[in-house]
Amino acid sequence: MFLSELSRRDWFKALGVGMSVAAFGAVSNARADFVHKEDKTTGVLLDGSQARPCTLQNDGTVVRPAMNPPVISETDVLVVGGGPAGCCAAIAAARMGVKTTLVERYGHFGGLATGGLVVHILGHWIKENDQKIQATQGIGEEMMKRLEGLPNGIVKREFGKNPTLDAEVYKYLLVEMITEANIEVFLHSWASDAIIDDENNPETNRPVVRGAIIQTKLGPQAILAKQVVDTTGDGDVFVPAGVAHTQRMYDIGLPYRIGNLDRATPPEGSKRPRYLGDLTPIPGVNWVNMAGPSLDGVDVRILSKLELQHRKQIWKQVQEVRNSPGYENVYLMETAPQIGVRITRVIEGEATLTLQDARDGRKYDDCVGIGGAWHGDHIGWHIPYRCLLSKNVENILTAGRSLSAEPLMSDLVRVIPNCWVSGHAAGVAAAVAVKTETSAHNVPIHDVQKELRAQNAYLG
Ligand SMILES: Cc1cc2nc3c(=O)[nH]c(=O)nc-3n(C[C@H](O)[C@H](O)[C@H](O)COP(=O)(O)OP(=O)(O)OC[C@H]3O[C@@H](n4cnc5c(N)ncnc54)[C@H](O)[C@@H]3O)c2cc1C
Numbered sequence: 001m002f003l004s005e006l007s008r009r010d011w012f013k014a015l016g017v018g019m020s021v022a023a024f025g026a027v028s029n030a031r032a033d034f035v036h037k038e039d040k041t042t043g044v045l046l047d048g049s050q051a052r053p054c055t056l057q058n059d060g061t062v063v064r065p066a067m068n069p070p071v072i073s074e075t076d077v078l079v080v081g082g083g084p085a086g087c088c089a090a091i092a093a094a095r096m097g098v099k100t101t102l103v104e105r106y107g108h109f110g111g112l113a114t115g116g117l118v119v120h121i122l123g124h125w126i127k128e129n130d131q132k133i134q135a136t137q138g139i140g141e142e143m144m145k146r147l148e149g150l151p152n153g154i155v156k157r158e159f160g161k162n163p164t165l166d167a168e169v170y171k172y173l174l175v176e177m178i179t180e181a182n183i184e185v186f187l188h189s190w191a192s193d194a195i196i197d198d199e200n201n202p203e204t205n206r207p208v209v210r211g212a213i214i215q216t217k218l219g220p221q222a223i224l225a226k227q228v229v230d231t232t233g234d235g236d237v238f239v240p241a242g243v244a245h246t247q248r249m250y251d252i253g254l255p256y257r258i259g260n261l262d263r264a265t266p267p268e269g270s271k272r273p274r275y276l277g278d279l280t281p282i283p284g285v286n287w288v289n290m291a292g293p294s295l296d297g298v299d300v301r302i303l304s305k306l307e308l309q310h311r312k313q314i315w316k317q318v319q320e321v322r323n324s325p326g327y328e329n330v331y332l333m334e335t336a337p338q339i340g341v342r343i344t345r346v347i348e349g350e351a352t353l354t355l356q357d358a359r360d361g362r363k364y365d366d367c368v369g370i371g372g373a374w375h376g377d378h379i380g381w382h383i384p385y386r387c388l389l390s391k392n393v394e395n396i397l398t399a400g401r402s403l404s405a406e407p408l409m410s411d412l413v414r415v416i417p418n419c420w421v422s423g424h425a426a427g428v429a430a431a432v433a434v435k436t437e438t439s440a441h442n443v444p445i446h447d448v449q450k451e452l453r454a455q456n457a458y459l460g
Pocket of ligand 1 (some may be wrong): 080081082083084085086103104105106109110111113116117118120121122123124175189191192227231232233234252253254255289339340341342399400401402412414415416417419
């Protein structure tokens with residue numbers, strides 16, 4: 001209730017104290033500072049007549065009424081999911097001059113690399129002709145270079161090493177890069193459905209994706225697009241679009257950060273406590289990675305259970321560190337706001353990456369990037385464009401952890417630099433498809449490769 005609507009006596013009552021006039025004056029002034037002057041309304045009277053709730057039927061089923069979501073944007077390339085793969089895809093497409101829209105369910109970009117506190121950049125070194133080289137170039141490398149130029153952005157950026165970035169600095173950098181590229185952004189928007197053309201492609205008889213539905217505080221809204229890139233990591237658009245896929249499960253964890261390590265004074269010769277983690281760009285702060293049970297990462301009951309379980313475990317782990325001599329001042333600084341789901345849905349692509357092909361160094365004509373493994377002591381593996389393409393639905397690409405790969409290979413595909421590489425490729429391919437007015441399946445691959453090279457990607 002507003003102060004002006006209250007009598008003085010009511011106001012005292014509301015505060016629960018007998019107050020002097022002087023004190024009231026002070027409260028009144030504080031209110032003037034606190035309440036914004038233009039308390040605007042939308043002018044819409046919500047009388048409930050437009051509400052369309054689900055209904056509970058006699059047989060216990062819940063029925064959702066049909067509705068026509070308003071179209072809030074029409075775009076060329078729609079990228080859904082602003083993690084490492086999605087940000088690279090959106091930046092790459094936008095830099096080619098096509099209208100690009102990026103949808104993200106949270107209020108920041110970076111996916112697991114920021115909200116999941118997965119800050120250790122693995123797998124971008126490979127061996128070529130017995131020389132160690134960095135396979136991740138293009139937008140991923142540009143990001144690392146720019147992080148170097150920001151205070152506390154990245155550490156261990158040394159030849160042959162795996163650096164660690166800072167999640168907050170990376171969030172900031174992504175805002176910079178995404179706004180520089182003039183990308184249309186929808187944050188706080190949870191994609192929940194695909195929009196399919198009401199007619200299949202007459203030549204291939206395959207369904208054609210035309211956009212996505214996002215859930216917002218204003219209800220569902222539609223975004224129409226010429227090409228869609230699903231980088232949600234969980235296939236939240238390609239699954240409702242009917243894309244053939246498999247479901248995987250692997251080690252759901254919850255990384256966290258601990259502070260005050262620079263004030264630790266362990267006695268000489270004492271054993272290093274468990275759960276100390278690894279250094280980050282912030283002095284005295286370590287990040288601690290976590291494994292966990294391999295369960296279904298899209299089942300909300302499981303995710304809820306794991307959040308509770310992991311948070312208890314983290315607390316115990318930190319207490320164990322604090323109980324070690326010299327580490328009494330270490331504290332739990334932050335747990336990842338986003339649970340660490342390593343893998344869920346993976347498309348069945350036009351091609352599938354296999355570990356054997358990677359080991360054999362198999363080359364593909366439609367190579368759109370080179371991936372590396374964790375420790376960089378092996379040859380790089382080619383990423384064929386067809387791994388980003390669904391084999392049964394058109395005009396939808398994927399990249400990052402959900403591209404087509406057999407299970408052992410997914411473990412390599414999903415590390416951050418490899419997601420940068422495949423995201424970069426998906427963005428360029430989607431933009432080439434728009435520019436050449438063709439489907440993602442028919443995109444002229446040489447144009448894609450030429451543009452990727454022009455954007456400093458490494459294709460071997
Ligand atoms: C615990 C853990 C430890 C790991 N350790 C390492 C490591 O040390 N080094 C390494 O390189 N990699 C590591 N990885 C792997 C790496 O972090 C991920 O595989 C990588 O971040 C995947 O990138 P992505 O862009 O494909 O997906 P994500 O990072 O998952 O990004 C997906 C984005 O889409 C958004 N999104 C999801 N659903 C929707 C929706 N419906 N609507 C709108 N937006 C949506 C998400 O919010 C997110 O921003 C680890 C992963 C985990 C979970």
